[in-house]
Amino acid sequence: MILTLTLNPCIDVEVEVRRLIRDDVNRVVSKNREAGGKGINVSRVVQALGGKTLAIAPIGGHMGMDFLNRFSQTRIRAKLVSIAGETRMNINIHEAGGRVHTRLNAPGPRLTARELQQVMDAVERNLPRAALLVISGSLPPGLPAGTYAEIIRVANRRGVRVILDTDGEPLRRGLQAKPFLVKPNVHEARRLLGGRLETTRAVARAARRLVQMGAEAAVISRGAQGAVLATAEGCWISRSPGVPRRNNVGPGDALAGAIAVALSRGLDLPEALRWGVATGAAHVACPPTPNGCCARQMRRLLPKVTVRKL
Numbered sequence: 411m412i413l414t415l416t417l418n419p420c421i422d423v424e425v426e427v428r429r430l431i432r433d434d435v436n437r438v439v440s441k442n443r444e445a446g447g448k449g450i451n452v453s454r455v456v457q458a459l460g461g462k463t464l465a466i467a468p469i470g471g472h473m474g475m476d477f478l479n480r481f482s483q484t485r486i487r488a489k490l491v492s493i494a495g496e497t498r499m500n501i502n503i504h505e506a507g508g509r510v511h512t513r514l515n516a517p518g519p520r521l522t523a524r525e526l527q528q529v530m531d532a533v534e535r536n537l538p539r540a541a542l543l544v545i546s547g548s549l550p551p552g553l554p555a556g557t558y559a560e561i562i563r564v565a566n567r568r569g570v571r572v573i574l575d576t577d578g579e580p581l582r583r584g585l586q587a588k589p590f591l592v593k594p595n596v597h598e599a600r601r602l603l604g605g606r607l608e609t610t611r612a613v614a615r616a617a618r619r620l621v622q623m624g625a626e627a628a629v630i631s632r633g634a635q636g637a638v639l640a641t642a643e644g645c646w647i648s649r650s651p652g653v654p655r656r657n658n659v660g661p662g663d664a665l666a667g668a669i670a671v672a673l674s675r676g677l678d679l680p681e682a683l684r685w686g687v688a689t690g691a692a693h694v695a696c697p698p699t700p701n702g703c704c705a706r707q708m709r710r711l712l713p714k715v716t717v718r719k720l
Contacts, residue, residue: 412456412527412670413540413570414449415533415561416467418518418550421476422446424502430512435509439506445481446500448546448575451660455689456669458705461674464540466532468525468550471496489532495550501713520552537568541674544629544666545584546575553577562587568608574625575666577601585624591679592625593666599630613638614645614720627679629669631662631690636715639683645720646680648687651711653695664693668708680717688712 426439427538438490453465463488470493477497478490498516503513521529537543543565545558558580565572570592574581577598585592599616600607607613617640620628627641636650668689672682687706692707 411462411464411536411539412453412466412542412667412674413533413536414453414456414463414544414546415529416447416449416465416547417445417521417529417553417557418548419445419450419467419469419477419497420516420518421473421480421497421499421555422502423499426504426506428506430503432511443480445477445484446660448660448663448666449527449544450481451663452544452546452667452670453488454484455693456663456671457484457486458520459689459708460666460705461671463487464536466529466536467491468493468521468529470494470495470519473497473499483532484521486517489536491525491528491532492666493519493521493525495521505613515548517694518548518550521550526553526557530561530564534564537570540570541672542571542573542590544573544575544670545589546663546666549580556583556655559583559587562589573661573666573670575662582623585620588624589627589629591629591669593629593631593662594620595631595633595662610647610720614640614647617645629665629683629686631665633661636687637665637683637690639679639717646683646717647720648683648715648717650666650687650691653691653711661690661693665690680719684712684715684717688715689713 424442427436453463456463457584465488468491474497488518498518501514503512562572573591574584574589575593617628631637639646664688669682672685688711689708696704
C-alpha cells in the first residue's frame with residue numbers, strides 16, 4: 411500500500427479564460443472543481459494505475475464538507491481528520507490557447523496541537539502496512555518547518571521509504587531527515603538552491619546537490635521538458651512526449667504517484683522515472699476527472715518515453 415499525507419488539502423478550482431486581463435472583467439470559458447491537495451492527487455494516480463493507497467488529510471468547515479462530498483466520488487480509501495478550521499480553496503487560471511497558468515493558493519487553516527497529533531497518529535498506525543509514504547504539499551500556517559522531517563524520521567525507524575514533495579524550508583529540513591526520494595519541480599529547486607536551472611546540466615547539478623543534502627535520490631520535474639533523476643550512482647534524464655494540454659492541476663503529483671507505484675512493484679529508479687514522465691504527460695493530456703489521470707493514455711505514452719544516463 412502507498413500511504414499519502416496531505417497536511418494542507420484544498421478545493422481546487424480551475425477556470426479557463428481566453429486571456430487574463432488585469433483591472434477588467436474576465437469571462438470564464440470553462441470551470442472545474444475538485445477535492446485536491448498534492449497528496450490527494452498522488453492517491454488518485456496510484457489508484458488509477460492499479461495500486462492500493464490510503465490518503466490521510468485534515469478537513470474542516472463548509473469547504474471541508476464540499477471536499478468530502480467530492481472526494482467520496484473517487485472511492486479512494488482515506489482517513490480524514492476533522493478539524494475546526496476551514497479547508498482552503500485554491501484557484502488555478504489557465505489562458506486558452508497558451509501555456510500561461512496562474513495559481514492563487516490560500517494559506518489554509520491552522521491546526522491545533524491535538525489535531526496535528528491525530529493526523530500523526532493516523533500516519534503511525536498505518537505505516538506497518540505501507541510500502542511507501544508520500545508526503546506532499548505545503549505546511550498549514552503555524553506548524554514548525556521541521557514537521558515533515560519529524561514524520562520522515564518516524565517512517566525511517568519503521569523501515570518505510572518516504573517520497574517528499576514540498577518547497578522552501580520544509581524541504582530543506584526534510585532533506586536533513588534523509589528521505590528516500592525528494593521530488594521538487596524546477597521552480598522549487600531553484601528557490602532552495604539558487605541558480606537559473608535553465609539547462610539540463612544545471613538541473614542535473616541541482617539534483618546531485620539534493621542528494622548530497624540528505625536524500626537517497628532526487629527527481630526534479632521540468633514540466634513539458636520531462637524530469638531529471640540523481641542518485642549517488644549518477645544522473646538520468648527523461649524527456650516528456652508532446653501532448654495537448656487539457657489539465658493544468660497536478661502533473662507533478664501524477665509523476666510522483668507513478669514513481670511510487672513503480673517502486674512498490676520492484677522497478678528500479680530509472681524505470682520509475684520513465685513511468686513518472688509518461689504519467690505526468692498523460693495527466694496533462696486528459697481533461698480533469700474525479701479519478702485523476704488516464705491510465706490508458708499512460709500505457710500509450712510509455713513506449714515513447716526514454717531515459718538516458720548523463
